[in-house]
Amino acid sequence: MKRLVLLALILRLLLMPFTGHEDLRLINFASQDVFSSGLGSIYNTDKSVYPPPIYIFEAAWQKLMSPFLGEHFRPWLTLPTQSSYQDPLAFRYLFLLKVPYLLFDFGILYLLLKLFKTDKEKRLTGLVWLFNPVVIYITYMFGQFDVIPTFLSLWAIYLSLGGWLVLAGLILGVAASFKLFPLYFLIPMLILSRTSLVKKGIAGLLGILPVVLVSLPVLKIPNYVANVISSTHTQIMQNVSFYIGGDERIYVFVIAYTFLCLWLFWRREKIDNLWRVASIILLLFYSLTAFNPQWFLWVIPFFVIWWVKERNSRPLQLILYSLYFLIVIFFESTVHLGLFAPISASFAQIPGPSEIFERFFFQATRLKSYLRSIFAGFAWWTIFQQISQWEGNEKTIE
């Protein structure tokens, strides 16, 4: 395991300074005045699309790293994207801004290892997580912070498996204050836990409280309402819906989610299956939304568990990974070739697969829609597999 960790660190170290995406700079730009001017400063720009915690986190990290970031860091954040990558200090900044992700990345590894007993299983877990192309691409090349709520979600699930439901609820709430997706796990967690109603009530409350508390100080800021609460991303699960008359619609994701929760309640399922439920919810979400590349990281810890526990799942997972990367390369080039722009500005200018495809055929978004549909088909098949595999013979995770 030690060798795997060292090798994984080398790989991460190689990518961190030389790859980057504008989002990392945007978040750090919005964070720079949090301690001096308050939370309101985050939403002075309409590019701030997350609740305050990630900005507070980045502001604290900037403060801690200020001796290494130096005075040039603030002007660097205001440079145009490609010019900023050609700055001589860009490598240092990209590296330092990604360093905290290592903590959460290896935190996930630690939790995953605790779920398995044998050395063989642990080694395979390490291999599949540490060299997972999605983890490396999203966290260390793209520089997205999704690894933070993913770690917190897994931690919450781990705690709930051990019977620490109230603490699990709180951690899940903290996770949801970074990105909202962990809230999807809250109701299934409460249903599957075998504990008193009072404890469930407290856990449920603690699961929502952090999200409410972090929103209160910024609730009246127009940019927060427009770009966080009412943003298209926040409401993306509403996109697949049926018109039912009047001005009303029913949302497919909400129907499926409600049905799943009722089914779990009716079956009185064991909490051991929570990781499966989490992966089912996320696969449902991916299959019904135009998900952003970084969102796929949320399901990876559960895929790793599934990979180690059930050999049969591997071909299906490989197909899902392949489809995911096929979808990604048909995004704009800033999320694939353009990530190498810190090495040379020319990488951001090379025509990507979607531009090439459009020269020969039709709009690449149509192809992407086909790919997403095939992905959705495989996702639904995966959900079916997940459900059929836990029928009756679920092994208990210690």
Added chain:
Amino acid sequence: MKRLLSSFIFLPVFLFSLSTTDLNQEARSGWLALTKEQTIGQSFKASEDNLSGIKLFTRNPNLANHEPIIFHLKDSPSASNDILSVVFSGANVGWDYSLRIQFAPIADSKGKTFYFFLESPTTEAGQAIEFGYNKDDNYKFGEAYVATKPMTGDLFFVTFYKISPQNFISSTIDSLFQRAGKDQKFFIVYFVIFLALVIGLVKNNP
């Protein structure tokens, strides 16, 4: 199916018909409008040979412009003849859009001064196409022009230079080392950490 296959076969060809990029001036603080009364231009110095394209940041509000637009490249604002010109339609310009104009490479462009301008003889004021512009004079080798008169500041413009794959790789590595050399403190620490990890890996080799 044949077309699908051919697009993937041509993928490496497109990838290797490479350009190197000079970012010149990427900041924007406002817009300059192109109308039949007002041309928009910029003088600049080519940093490499084989100048082959210029990217501008444009917007076509309400997608209202469908008029012909002519791009001219000359030696200087006072030169009487064009080196080349490219005609396109305003209908090809999006609302908030990078517009890349490509042309046959100019072999010995390195170090030479050029001037490009755009005109649109039939565009009325209400359907003007606007070009990203920065009033701070960041770019030292030229200036923006409105209606053939120089003004303080520069257009958003990026230049492209055709380059062979070998030269692309070597110039990328050169530039990488050059920039890395300007932050030696960071790279010394970076390599020490890297070396420590590699030594740890070798020592843990069973």
